[in-house]
Amino acid sequence: xxxxxxxxxxxxxxxxxxxxxxxxxxxxxxxxxxxxxxxxxxxxxxxxxxxxxxxxxxxxxxxxxxxxxxxxxxxxxxxxxxxxxxxxxxxxxxxxxxxxxxxxxxxxxxxxxxxxxxxxxxxxxxxxxxxxxxxxxxxxxxxxxxxxxxxxxxxxxxxxxxxxxxxxxxxxxxxxxxxxxxxxxxxxxxxxxxxxxxxxxxxxxxxxxxxxxxxxxxxxxxxxxxxxxxxxxxxxxxxxxxxxxxxxxxxxxxxxxxxxxxxxxxxxxxxxxxxxxxxxxxxxxxxxxxxxxxxxxxxxxxxxxxxxxxxxxxxxxxxxxxxxxxxxxxxxxxxxxxxxxxxxxxxxxxxx
Amino acid sequence: xxxxxxxxxxxxxxxxxxxxxxxxxxxxxxxxxxxxxxxxxxxxxxxxxxxxxxxxxxxxxxxxxxxxxxxxxxxxxxxxxxxxxxxxxxxxxxxxxxxxxxxxxxxxxxxxxxxxxxxxxxxxxxxxxxxxxxxxxxxxxxxxxxxxxxxxxxxxxxxxxxxxxxxxxxxxxxxxxxxxxxxxxxxxxxxxxxxxxxxxxxxxxxxxxxxxxxxxxxxxxxxxxxxxxxxxxxxxxxxxxxxxxxxxxxxxxxxxxxxxxxxxxxxxxxxxxxxxxxxxxxxxxxxxxxxxxxxxxxxxxxxxxxxxxxxxxxxxxxxxxxxxxxxxxxxxxxxxxxxxxxxxxxxxxxxx
Numbered sequence: 091x092x093x094x095x096x097x098x099x100x101x102x103x104x105x106x107x108x109x110x111x112x113x114x115x116x117x118x119x120x121x122x123x124x125x126x127x128x129x130x131x132x133x134x135x136x137x138x139x140x141x142x143x144x145x146x147x148x149x150x151x152x153x154x155x156x157x158x159x160x161x162x163x164x165x166x167x168x169x170x171x172x173x174x175x176x177x178x179x180x181x182x183x184x185x186x187x188x189x190x191x192x193x194x195x196x197x198x199x200x201x202x203x204x205x206x207x208x209x210x211x212x213x214x215x216x217x218x219x220x221x222x223x224x225x226x227x228x229x230x231x232x233x234x235x236x237x238x239x240x241x242x243x244x245x246x247x248x249x250x251x252x253x254x255x256x257x258x259x260x261x262x263x264x265x266x267x268x269x270x271x272x273x274x275x276x277x278x279x280x281x282x283x284x285x286x287x288x289x290x291x292x293x294x295x296x297x298x299x300x301x302x303x304x305x306x307x308x309x310x311x312x313x314x315x316x317x318x319x320x321x322x323x324x325x326x327x328x329x330x331x332x333x334x335x336x337x338x339x340x341x342x343x344x345x346x347x348x349x350x351x352x353x354x355x356x357x358x359x360x361x362x363x364x365x366x367x368x369x370x371x372x373x374x375x376x377x378x379x380x381x382x383x384x385x386x387x388x389x390x391x392x393x394x395x396x397x398x399x400x401x402x403x404x405x406x407x408x409x410x411x412x413x414x415x416x417x418x419x420x421x422x423x424x425x426x427x428x429x430x431x432x433x434x435x436x437x438x439x440x441x442x
Numbered sequence: 443x444x445x446x447x448x449x450x451x452x453x454x455x456x457x458x459x460x461x462x463x464x465x466x467x468x469x470x471x472x473x474x475x476x477x478x479x480x481x482x483x484x485x486x487x488x489x490x491x492x493x494x495x496x497x498x499x500x501x502x503x504x505x506x507x508x509x510x511x512x513x514x515x516x517x518x519x520x521x522x523x524x525x526x527x528x529x530x531x532x533x534x535x536x537x538x539x540x541x542x543x544x545x546x547x548x549x550x551x552x553x554x555x556x557x558x559x560x561x562x563x564x565x566x567x568x569x570x571x572x573x574x575x576x577x578x579x580x581x582x583x584x585x586x587x588x589x590x591x592x593x594x595x596x597x598x599x600x601x602x603x604x605x606x607x608x609x610x611x612x613x614x615x616x617x618x619x620x621x622x623x624x625x626x627x628x629x630x631x632x633x634x635x636x637x638x639x640x641x642x643x644x645x646x647x648x649x650x651x652x653x654x655x656x657x658x659x660x661x662x663x664x665x666x667x668x669x670x671x672x673x674x675x676x677x678x679x680x681x682x683x684x685x686x687x688x689x690x691x692x693x694x695x696x697x698x699x700x701x702x703x704x705x706x707x708x709x710x711x712x713x714x715x716x717x718x719x720x721x722x723x724x725x726x727x728x729x730x731x732x733x734x735x736x737x738x739x740x741x742x743x744x745x746x747x748x749x750x751x752x753x754x755x756x757x758x759x760x761x762x763x764x765x766x767x768x769x770x771x772x773x774x775x776x777x778x779x780x781x782x783x784x785x786x787x788x789x790x791x792x793x794x
Contacts, residue, residue, distance in 0.1 A: 361711045368705070371730070371733065374714065374725065375725055
């Protein structure tokens with residue numbers, strides 16, 4: 091399912107066909123009810139504008155929450171869905187210097203609305219991709235691998251041989267954590283929910299570089315302690331679940347360890363025994379990639395430096411896109427539905 | 443009830459009278475059952491030893507928990523109770539250079555066992571007090587004011603005009619927070635439990651420098667929001683309670699604010715909505731003075747520098763001892779009982 095955008099494909103794609111269309115919603119609600127494929131109008135190109143033909147855009151859980159109205163970002167209506175994706179430059183405004191027609195680009199910020207065939211974005215809202223990055227890697231680079239990269243960099247100092255524990259290890263961010271950590275020589279303990287085809291999942295995560303893959307149920311059992319004694323106690327826990335799963339990870343953290351919460355799949359709050367804070371000096375933090383991008387909007391080198399490091403990992407084969415299921419834009423209802431079905435592990439990617 | 447140790451008192455006190463006695467426990471249990479006033483033996487003075495006559499020692503909640511066996515520090519048995527207090531040097535070993543007979547001293551570390559008439563401590567375990575510090579201030583300086591000082595210094599950078607919110611504001615540490623913050627021009631929002639004589643408590647805390655004193659019940663009400671809008675949103679929350687009280691304080695914290703938990707009076711864990719961590723970037727930490735002293739044992743200047751700063755505040759009248767009730771050592775059963783009675787706000791101080 092993964093492929094390079096070949097030169098001929100790119101030349102062809104530079105010509106935009108048909109009227110601009112996009113997945114639009116005019117109010118919050120369940121995606122299958124409020125999202126519709128509609129014609130969208132393009133603004134004038136302007137001096138700093140970049141006309142982009144979108145090629146592929148994933149459906150992330152946060153996109154769904156944003157449509158439902160349960161996310162911290164509320165769009166202006168009518169809104170085009172999607173916050174991540176990859177496109178190709180068709181035309182540039184007269185003041186644009188960093189991009190040229192044919193370049194692959196990804197959004198530098200959330201909220202651009204990527205589920206559409208074409209768009210005009212400001213130059214500063216786009217980041218150029220190297221030409222040899224696989225399309226699905228580029229389409230899924232801006233949120234999950236960036237989240238994983240920052241969480242492994244910004245909270246504790248990790249040396250090769252140190253360990254990290256994470257739940258929801260099979261998520262897009264979880265898989266990126268496994269791969270980026272493995273590339274840095276950092277060991278990972280990966281907690282997943284039990285499921286019928288567990289061994290298949292374990293094998294797949296281990297093939298990405300996971301050191302240990304255990305179920306939430308197993309994490310609570312005494313025999314897991316022996317297993318975990320073979321590697322250093324983790325300095326960092328990455329939590330996308332909250333509730334009991336987060337509390338359980340805390341128990342395994344090293345003295346003065348940090349837990350970073352970046353998602354709340356269980357919809358339960360994080361509960362910390364007082365003793366973990368006072369006597370074990372555990373630190374709790376949160377992370378939100380969208381906010382990081384806002385905080386660093388004036389420091390684009392920091393973002394482009396991270397993207398360059400991630401692209402190097404991709405080029406070396408150390409960071410791959412998660413399992414993806416590509417769906418034509420017209421079949422968006424199927425893709426939205428699949429993205430909300432529990433245990434469907436492949437990420438839905440809209441192809442324009 | 444507060445008095446200076448006059449020169450004559452000190453000269454007199456240098457002579458130790460009677461056999462050394464202390465409040466000893468040989469197993470964990472309820473204090474009124476396991477603690478007994480007994481003769482204790484003194485070790486040889488040794489070259490680095492300091493023979494101290496104890497003058498006054500408080501009963502802190504952590505002393506009670508340590509006897510009950512529910513604290514993170516477990517003593518060797520038989521153990522002498524008490525971790526804080528003030529004494530006067532009677533005699534010094536030949537290598538002792540920092541102290542001389544007549545000096546007032548407090549413990550530099552927890553676990554020394556201060557509920558006794560006299561003791562021999564190592565020089566490095568003692569800190570010298572200026573001679574003009576009131577006895578009750580010296581006796582209660584090592585835990586609560588130090589905890590308050592560190593929590594106001596080590597987690598966020600507070601400028602004059604910034605605000606701090608705390609629960610259990612009437613505790614020894616809470617009162618020290620109010621006074622140290624006021625001396626630095628930092629505003630305090632002080633949360634207390636409702637009680638029959640509430641106004642008396644409000645007046646007392648305001649007389650110490652509290653800007654706002656509100657009950658936990660009032661903190662949940664919308665009208666409190668208006669009140670709190672008059673001062674900046676707090677950057678720091680200090681939590682000695684846990685449970686709902688901690689969660690409620692989180693709601694009032696500023697974006698990127700920090701909550702430091704240093705006690706768990708409610709015996710409930712701290713529960714944090716996922717959104718507070720991810721979207722509000724709230725940070726959770728813990729603090730334990732005993733651990734801080736251990737971590738800085740090789741850096742005694744840091745401890746003595748803090749003590750000197752606190753003594754300056756005491757000398758200026760900006761930091762006073764909490765309300766104290768002095769009890770002769772022989773009446774220890776009454777003092778232990780009173781220290782465990784809810785809403786008894788005066789600290790029990792054993793006088794030797």
